[in-house]
Amino acid sequence: MKQEDERLIETLRSGLGDLDRLAQFDPPDERQLLAMITEHERSVRRQWRRELGMFLMLALLILAMTLMMLLYKPKAYLMFQCAVLVATPLLGLLAAGKRVKNR
Protein backbone atom coordinates (compact mmCIF):
# COMPACT_ATOMS: atom_id res chain seq x y z
CA MET A 1 0.00 0.00 0.00
CA LYS A 2 1.25 3.44 -0.86
CA GLN A 3 2.35 5.72 1.96
CA GLU A 4 -0.26 8.22 0.87
CA ASP A 5 -3.00 5.59 1.23
CA GLU A 6 -1.76 4.58 4.66
CA ARG A 7 -1.88 8.19 5.79
CA LEU A 8 -5.42 8.59 4.51
CA ILE A 9 -6.56 5.39 6.22
CA GLU A 10 -4.93 6.47 9.46
CA THR A 11 -6.78 9.82 9.27
CA LEU A 12 -9.99 7.94 8.65
CA ARG A 13 -9.41 5.60 11.58
CA SER A 14 -8.59 8.33 14.03
CA GLY A 15 -11.60 10.40 12.88
CA LEU A 16 -13.93 7.47 13.38
CA GLY A 17 -12.27 6.65 16.69
CA ASP A 18 -13.02 10.19 17.88
CA LEU A 19 -16.73 9.50 17.42
CA ASP A 20 -16.65 6.96 20.26
CA ARG A 21 -15.74 9.71 22.69
CA LEU A 22 -18.59 11.93 21.48
CA ALA A 23 -21.67 9.79 21.99
CA GLN A 24 -22.41 7.63 24.99
CA PHE A 25 -24.66 4.63 24.48
CA ASP A 26 -25.48 3.06 27.79
CA PRO A 27 -26.99 -0.40 27.44
CA PRO A 28 -30.41 -0.94 29.03
CA ASP A 29 -30.34 -3.04 32.20
CA GLU A 30 -31.09 -6.73 32.03
CA ARG A 31 -34.60 -6.34 33.45
CA GLN A 32 -35.56 -3.92 30.67
CA LEU A 33 -34.09 -6.21 28.05
CA LEU A 34 -35.93 -9.20 29.49
CA ALA A 35 -39.21 -7.26 29.33
CA MET A 36 -38.43 -6.24 25.75
CA ILE A 37 -37.69 -9.84 24.75
CA THR A 38 -40.87 -11.17 26.37
CA GLU A 39 -43.03 -8.47 24.79
CA HIS A 40 -41.46 -8.91 21.37
CA GLU A 41 -41.85 -12.68 21.43
CA ARG A 42 -45.48 -12.23 22.39
CA SER A 43 -46.09 -9.76 19.57
CA VAL A 44 -44.38 -12.04 17.02
CA ARG A 45 -46.60 -14.93 18.17
CA ARG A 46 -49.70 -12.73 17.92
CA GLN A 47 -48.75 -11.63 14.41
CA TRP A 48 -48.06 -15.22 13.34
CA ARG A 49 -51.46 -16.33 14.62
CA ARG A 50 -53.15 -13.43 12.80
CA GLU A 51 -51.41 -14.27 9.54
CA LEU A 52 -52.19 -17.96 9.86
CA GLY A 53 -55.86 -17.15 10.52
CA MET A 54 -55.98 -14.89 7.48
CA PHE A 55 -54.33 -17.52 5.29
CA LEU A 56 -56.74 -20.25 6.42
CA MET A 57 -59.75 -18.00 5.82
CA LEU A 58 -58.60 -17.11 2.33
CA ALA A 59 -57.80 -20.73 1.52
CA LEU A 60 -61.25 -21.78 2.71
CA LEU A 61 -62.89 -19.05 0.67
CA ILE A 62 -61.04 -20.01 -2.51
CA LEU A 63 -61.78 -23.69 -1.95
CA ALA A 64 -65.47 -22.98 -1.37
CA MET A 65 -65.68 -20.84 -4.51
CA THR A 66 -63.91 -23.47 -6.59
CA LEU A 67 -66.20 -26.22 -5.40
CA MET A 68 -69.30 -24.08 -6.00
CA MET A 69 -68.16 -23.20 -9.52
CA LEU A 70 -67.29 -26.81 -10.29
CA LEU A 71 -70.68 -27.93 -9.10
CA TYR A 72 -72.84 -25.28 -10.75
CA LYS A 73 -70.79 -23.97 -13.71
CA PRO A 74 -68.01 -26.42 -14.61
CA LYS A 75 -67.52 -24.93 -18.11
CA ALA A 76 -67.08 -21.39 -16.80
CA TYR A 77 -64.66 -22.68 -14.21
CA LEU A 78 -62.51 -24.43 -16.81
CA MET A 79 -62.43 -21.30 -18.99
CA PHE A 80 -61.45 -19.19 -16.01
CA GLN A 81 -58.64 -21.59 -15.11
CA CYS A 82 -57.34 -21.55 -18.71
CA ALA A 83 -57.35 -17.75 -18.67
CA VAL A 84 -55.36 -17.78 -15.43
CA LEU A 85 -52.86 -20.26 -16.91
CA VAL A 86 -52.31 -18.04 -19.93
CA ALA A 87 -52.37 -14.69 -18.15
CA THR A 88 -49.95 -15.50 -15.32
CA PRO A 89 -46.79 -16.16 -17.37
CA LEU A 90 -47.79 -13.40 -19.79
CA LEU A 91 -47.92 -10.84 -16.97
CA GLY A 92 -44.59 -12.16 -15.68
CA LEU A 93 -43.00 -11.68 -19.10
CA LEU A 94 -44.42 -8.20 -19.45
CA ALA A 95 -43.05 -7.22 -16.03
CA ALA A 96 -39.61 -8.63 -16.91
CA GLY A 97 -39.63 -6.73 -20.21
CA LYS A 98 -40.48 -3.52 -18.40
CA ARG A 99 -37.62 -4.07 -15.95
CA VAL A 100 -35.14 -4.60 -18.79
CA LYS A 101 -36.43 -1.49 -20.58
CA ASN A 102 -36.09 0.60 -17.41
CA ARG A 103 -32.52 -0.59 -16.91
Next chain:
Amino acid sequence: MDETKLIALAQQGDRGALAKLLQQHYSFLAKYLLKITLNPHLAEDLTQETMLRAIEKIRLYNGSSAFSSWLMTIATRLYIDGMRRKKRERAWQQEAQAQALRKLKWQADWKGQAWPEVLDVLAGLPEEVRVPIILRHYYHYTYREIGKMLDLREGTVKSRIYNGLNMIRKELDGHETRG
Protein backbone atom coordinates in the same frame (compact mmCIF):
# COMPACT_ATOMS: atom_id res chain seq x y z
CA MET B 1 -20.47 -17.19 31.57
CA ASP B 2 -18.73 -17.21 28.19
CA GLU B 3 -20.38 -16.07 24.98
CA THR B 4 -20.68 -19.49 23.32
CA LYS B 5 -22.57 -20.82 26.30
CA LEU B 6 -24.83 -17.78 26.39
CA ILE B 7 -25.59 -18.20 22.69
CA ALA B 8 -26.40 -21.89 23.13
CA LEU B 9 -28.72 -21.13 26.05
CA ALA B 10 -30.38 -18.26 24.17
CA GLN B 11 -30.99 -20.54 21.20
CA GLN B 12 -32.68 -23.01 23.53
CA GLY B 13 -35.09 -20.28 24.61
CA ASP B 14 -33.39 -18.94 27.74
CA ARG B 15 -34.51 -15.30 27.80
CA GLY B 16 -32.09 -14.35 30.57
CA ALA B 17 -29.12 -15.54 28.51
CA LEU B 18 -30.40 -13.67 25.46
CA ALA B 19 -30.84 -10.50 27.52
CA LYS B 20 -27.29 -10.80 28.83
CA LEU B 21 -25.94 -11.41 25.33
CA LEU B 22 -27.72 -8.40 23.88
CA GLN B 23 -26.67 -6.23 26.79
CA GLN B 24 -23.02 -7.16 26.24
CA HIS B 25 -23.15 -6.11 22.59
CA TYR B 26 -25.39 -3.05 22.88
CA SER B 27 -22.72 -0.35 23.14
CA PHE B 28 -20.48 -1.89 20.51
CA LEU B 29 -23.37 -2.12 18.07
CA ALA B 30 -24.57 1.41 18.76
CA LYS B 31 -21.06 2.78 18.24
CA TYR B 32 -20.76 0.88 14.97
CA LEU B 33 -24.08 2.28 13.81
CA LEU B 34 -23.02 5.78 14.77
CA LYS B 35 -19.97 5.39 12.57
CA ILE B 36 -21.92 4.30 9.52
CA THR B 37 -24.90 6.64 9.97
CA LEU B 38 -23.14 9.63 11.59
CA ASN B 39 -26.47 10.26 13.28
CA PRO B 40 -26.83 9.40 17.00
CA HIS B 41 -30.66 9.20 16.96
CA LEU B 42 -30.75 6.97 13.93
CA ALA B 43 -27.96 4.86 15.43
CA GLU B 44 -29.98 4.35 18.61
CA ASP B 45 -33.18 3.50 16.72
CA LEU B 46 -31.35 1.05 14.51
CA THR B 47 -29.65 -0.56 17.52
CA GLN B 48 -33.05 -1.30 19.02
CA GLU B 49 -34.41 -2.55 15.73
CA THR B 50 -31.39 -4.82 15.36
CA MET B 51 -31.93 -6.18 18.87
CA LEU B 52 -35.54 -7.03 17.98
CA ARG B 53 -34.43 -8.74 14.77
CA ALA B 54 -31.80 -10.68 16.73
CA ILE B 55 -34.47 -11.87 19.21
CA GLU B 56 -36.50 -13.22 16.29
CA LYS B 57 -33.58 -14.84 14.50
CA ILE B 58 -31.30 -16.04 17.29
CA ARG B 59 -32.04 -19.67 16.39
CA LEU B 60 -30.70 -19.03 12.88
CA TYR B 61 -27.27 -17.93 14.10
CA ASN B 62 -24.91 -20.74 13.09
CA GLY B 63 -21.60 -19.58 14.53
CA SER B 64 -19.90 -19.23 11.13
CA SER B 65 -18.93 -15.67 12.11
CA ALA B 66 -18.51 -13.90 15.45
CA PHE B 67 -21.77 -12.97 17.17
CA SER B 68 -20.85 -9.28 16.91
CA SER B 69 -20.35 -9.66 13.14
CA TRP B 70 -23.75 -11.32 12.88
CA LEU B 71 -25.33 -8.37 14.68
CA MET B 72 -23.40 -5.94 12.47
CA THR B 73 -24.70 -7.72 9.37
CA ILE B 74 -28.30 -7.40 10.56
CA ALA B 75 -27.76 -3.74 11.48
CA THR B 76 -26.08 -2.85 8.19
CA ARG B 77 -28.81 -4.46 6.12
CA LEU B 78 -31.50 -2.72 8.14
CA TYR B 79 -29.74 0.60 7.57
CA ILE B 80 -29.16 0.16 3.84
CA ASP B 81 -32.67 -1.23 3.21
CA GLY B 82 -34.14 1.65 5.20
CA MET B 83 -32.21 4.19 3.17
CA ARG B 84 -33.30 2.58 -0.10
CA ARG B 85 -36.93 2.61 0.95
CA LYS B 86 -36.72 6.25 1.92
CA LYS B 87 -35.10 7.33 -1.34
CA ARG B 88 -38.19 9.33 -2.23
CA GLU B 89 -37.77 11.36 0.93
CA ARG B 90 -34.17 12.12 -0.02
CA ALA B 91 -34.30 15.89 0.44
CA TRP B 92 -35.82 15.63 3.89
CA GLN B 93 -33.40 12.87 4.79
CA GLN B 94 -30.38 14.93 3.74
CA GLU B 95 -31.55 17.80 5.91
CA ALA B 96 -31.99 15.46 8.90
CA GLN B 97 -28.53 14.05 8.28
CA ALA B 98 -26.98 17.51 8.09
CA GLN B 99 -28.74 18.47 11.31
CA ALA B 100 -27.46 15.34 13.08
CA LEU B 101 -23.95 16.12 11.90
CA ARG B 102 -24.21 19.71 13.17
CA LYS B 103 -25.33 18.37 16.54
CA LEU B 104 -22.34 16.04 16.68
CA LYS B 105 -20.05 18.95 15.86
CA TRP B 106 -21.54 21.04 18.67
CA GLN B 107 -21.03 18.12 21.02
CA ALA B 108 -17.39 17.87 19.95
CA ASP B 109 -16.98 21.60 20.41
CA TRP B 110 -18.63 21.46 23.83
CA LYS B 111 -16.29 18.70 24.93
CA GLY B 112 -13.32 20.65 23.63
CA GLN B 113 -12.63 18.04 20.99
CA ALA B 114 -11.50 18.99 17.50
CA TRP B 115 -13.89 17.88 14.76
CA PRO B 116 -12.11 15.61 12.27
CA GLU B 117 -12.58 16.94 8.75
CA VAL B 118 -12.64 13.42 7.39
CA LEU B 119 -16.02 12.82 9.05
CA ASP B 120 -17.58 15.62 6.97
CA VAL B 121 -16.22 14.01 3.86
CA LEU B 122 -17.40 10.58 4.98
CA ALA B 123 -20.88 11.95 5.62
CA GLY B 124 -21.01 13.21 2.04
CA LEU B 125 -20.44 9.73 0.60
CA PRO B 126 -23.37 7.50 -0.31
CA GLU B 127 -24.00 4.79 2.29
CA GLU B 128 -23.20 2.04 -0.27
CA VAL B 129 -19.63 3.37 -0.33
CA ARG B 130 -19.27 4.60 3.25
CA VAL B 131 -20.20 1.31 4.91
CA PRO B 132 -17.66 -0.94 3.12
CA ILE B 133 -14.89 1.60 3.77
CA ILE B 134 -15.63 1.61 7.50
CA LEU B 135 -15.92 -2.17 7.65
CA ARG B 136 -12.62 -2.62 5.83
CA HIS B 137 -10.45 0.09 7.31
CA TYR B 138 -11.85 0.51 10.81
CA TYR B 139 -13.11 -2.98 11.66
CA HIS B 140 -10.55 -4.82 9.49
CA TYR B 141 -12.97 -7.21 7.78
CA THR B 142 -11.77 -8.89 4.60
CA TYR B 143 -13.35 -8.06 1.24
CA ARG B 144 -14.99 -11.46 1.22
CA GLU B 145 -16.51 -10.96 4.68
CA ILE B 146 -17.80 -7.54 3.70
CA GLY B 147 -19.29 -9.02 0.55
CA LYS B 148 -21.10 -11.60 2.65
CA MET B 149 -22.35 -8.97 5.07
CA LEU B 150 -23.66 -6.67 2.37
CA ASP B 151 -24.69 -9.38 -0.06
CA LEU B 152 -22.28 -8.10 -2.72
CA ARG B 153 -19.59 -9.65 -4.89
CA GLU B 154 -16.00 -9.32 -3.67
CA GLY B 155 -15.08 -7.33 -6.78
CA THR B 156 -17.90 -4.86 -6.17
CA VAL B 157 -16.75 -4.35 -2.59
CA LYS B 158 -13.17 -3.75 -3.76
CA SER B 159 -14.15 -1.22 -6.37
CA ARG B 160 -16.48 0.64 -4.01
CA ILE B 161 -13.72 0.92 -1.41
CA TYR B 162 -11.14 1.97 -3.98
CA ASN B 163 -13.42 4.61 -5.50
CA GLY B 164 -14.56 5.75 -2.06
CA LEU B 165 -11.01 6.29 -0.85
CA ASN B 166 -10.24 8.25 -3.99
CA MET B 167 -13.29 10.41 -3.40
CA ILE B 168 -12.21 11.05 0.21
CA ARG B 169 -8.68 11.89 -0.89
CA LYS B 170 -9.91 14.32 -3.53
CA GLU B 171 -12.28 16.02 -1.08
CA LEU B 172 -9.61 16.32 1.61
CA ASP B 173 -7.13 17.75 -0.90
CA GLY B 174 -9.81 20.22 -1.98
CA HIS B 175 -10.38 21.26 1.65
CA GLU B 176 -6.65 21.78 2.13
CA THR B 177 -6.38 23.88 -1.03
CA ARG B 178 -9.41 25.95 -0.03
CA GLY B 179 -8.10 26.26 3.53
